[in-house]
Amino acid sequence: MPRVILYIATSLDGYIARTDGGIDWLDQVESAATDYGYADFYRGIDALVRGSKTYEQALAFGAWPYPGKPSYVYTRRPLTTDRNDVIFTALAPREWLTQCSAAGLGTIWLVGGARLLATFQQSRLIDEYVISVVPTLLGSGIPLWAASGPQVNMTCLETRTYPSGLVQLRYRPVLSRS
Numbered sequence: 001m002p003r004v005i006l007y008i009a010t011s012l013d014g015y016i017a018r019t020d021g022g023i024d025w026l027d028q029v030e031s032a033a034t035d036y037g038y039a040d041f042y043r044g045i046d047a048l049v050r051g052s053k054t055y056e057q058a059l060a061f062g063a064w065p066y067p068g069k070p071s072y073v074y075t076r077r078p079l080t081t082d083r084n085d086v087i088f089t090a091l092a093p094r095e096w097l098t099q100c101s102a103a104g105l106g107t108i109w110l111v112g113g114a115r116l117l118a119t120f121q122q123s124r125l126i127d128e129y130v131i132s133v134v135p136t137l138l139g140s141g142i143p144l145w146a147a148s149g150p151q152v153n154m155t156c157l158e159t160r161t162y163p164s165g166l167v168q169l170r171y172r173p174v175l176s177r178s
Contacts, residue, residue, distance in 0.1 A: 002100045004049075004125050006110045006117060007041055008144070009132040015141030016112060021057055025136050029164040036132060036168060037160075041109075045069065047100065050111035052077060055086075070105075072096070074116050093125050114146035122149040128172050129154065135165035 009026055010016050017023050029036075048066055050058075052075035058065055064083070071086050073079065079088055089096055100108060110120055120126050131144075154171035161167050 001097050002046070002105045003107045003127045004097070004110050004120060005041075005045070005107065005128040005130060006120075006126050007130040008110075008112055008117075009134055010144045011134055011136050011138045011141070013137045013139065014144050015138045016114060016144050017057075017142040018138060019141050021053060021142070023057070025138060026134060028136060029134050029162075029166045031162075031164055034162060034164075036162065036166060041130070042069075045107045045109045046105040047072060048109045048111050049074065049096075049116070051075070051113040051116040052079060054111055054113040054116075055079075093120055093123055097125065114142050114144065118145065118147035118149060121145075121152070122147070124150070124152070124173070124175070126173065128157075128170065131169045131171075133167045133169065135167075 008016060009023075011025065018025070047070045049072040052073055055071075055073040055075075066085075069085065071083075073086060073088050074090065075088055076090050081088075091099070097108075110117060110126060117126075153174040155174055156169070157172055158170040159167065160170075
């Protein structure tokens with residue numbers, strides 16, 4: 001089965017976006033001096049997966065921000081695209097991962113959003129968590145953990161701090177997939 005890595009930013013109070021989906025608060029840590037390991041991470045993945053709202057948000061960025069990788073979008077809505085690297089799916093996550101394995105995909109970036117993340121977490125399908133904590137309190141918004149799930153104990157693999165105040169945490173679940 002492919003490895004699934006959650007690579008996401010959250011505010012200090014645990015929100016991944018404003019209530020309206022806005023992520024403008026991430027601008028405060030943008031830096032020409034560092035990409036927080038993003039380029040190396042992106043080179044190491046084979047595909048991306050995200051929910052439909054997160055996909056629609058990416059469309060608003062202008063130029064497609066995920067070149068050269070297949071991008072899977074979980075949706076039950078009848079979305080369409082002209083892009084040949086965007087694939088819509090409504091399969092159960094385990095079944096989808098089996099298809100990804102058959103397609104030769106080894107490492108998949110779980111981009112978001114909160115509901116899809118919760119589905120993967122509840123099914124214990126996340127192999128690694130890379131969470132960048134941005135030094136801001138939003139007060140409200142879309143929580144990183146949108147639903148409760150099973151307890152998952154973690155082993156800390158790495159902690160990095162940056163001059164911007166961003167702290168990047170890298171964890172692996174103690175137990176393997178069930």
